[in-house]
Amino acid sequence: MKLNVDSLVNKEREFIDFDLIDEVSNIEFSGIDYSLKSPVHISGRILRTGVNYKLKASVDFVLAGNCSRCLVDVDIPIEYNIDAYLMREEYDEGDYEDCDVFSIKGSTIDLLNLIDSTLSLNMPQRVLCSENCKGICSGCGVDLNFESCKCEDSIDIDDIDPRFAKLKELLK
Numbered sequence: 001m002k003l004n005v006d007s008l009v010n011k012e013r014e015f016i017d018f019d020l021i022d023e024v025s026n027i028e029f030s031g032i033d034y035s036l037k038s039p040v041h042i043s044g045r046i047l048r049t050g051v052n053y054k055l056k057a058s059v060d061f062v063l064a065g066n067c068s069r070c071l072v073d074v075d076i077p078i079e080y081n082i083d084a085y086l087m088r089e090e091y092d093e094g095d096y097e098d099c100d101v102f103s104i105k106g107s108t109i110d111l112l113n114l115i116d117s118t119l120s121l122n123m124p125q126r127v128l129c130s131e132n133c134k135g136i137c138s139g140c141g142v143d144l145n146f147e148s149c150k151c152e153d154s155i156d157i158d159d160i161d162p163r164f165a166k167l168k169e170l171l172k
């Protein structure tokens with residue numbers, strides 16, 4: 001997913017509009033390898049500003065994830081915009097506090113790299129199969145969406161069994 005910006009470098013053009021789709025099998029994020037359920041799609045415009053560039057793009061794709069309560073497989077739709085400066089010259093980060101800035105070298109821009117670096121801010125905090133997901137019981141491990149908790153039962157058996165045993169002893 002690379003964009004050649006030669007025509008901006010040699011000032012042939014002021015901007016380049018692009019619309020790219022790439023089949024990527026997985027994306028790593030926070031040490032977790034996510035499989036993709038769709039190709040990565042990025043479209044937008046890259047604009048020359050002096051020797052640097054301004055990028056406005058929208059990104060969309062679907063990740064395969066798990067519900068954070070019941071762990072069932074869920075699709076995570078990712079959709080966000082990148083609004084960033086791509087700097088060919090040295091820059092002072094303090095001047096760009098409110099926006100994304102990336103250093104670029106040469107006349108090729110690796111868009112997948114930009115997606116990797118911007119994904120963290122655009123990942124949903126928490127993925128749920130549904131707002132009402134009841135999750136998995138931490139005691140007995142049943143999926144509470146489909147079964148009722150068995151913790152009560154097992155505690156009862158543990159409590160009663162020894163007493164039953166004693167009662168049986170007395171009845172002998």
Ligand SMILES: [Zn+2]
Nearest residue numbers: 067070129133
């Ligand atoms: Zn769930």
Ligand SMILES: [Zn+2]
Nearest residue numbers: 137140149151
């Ligand atoms: Zn339980």
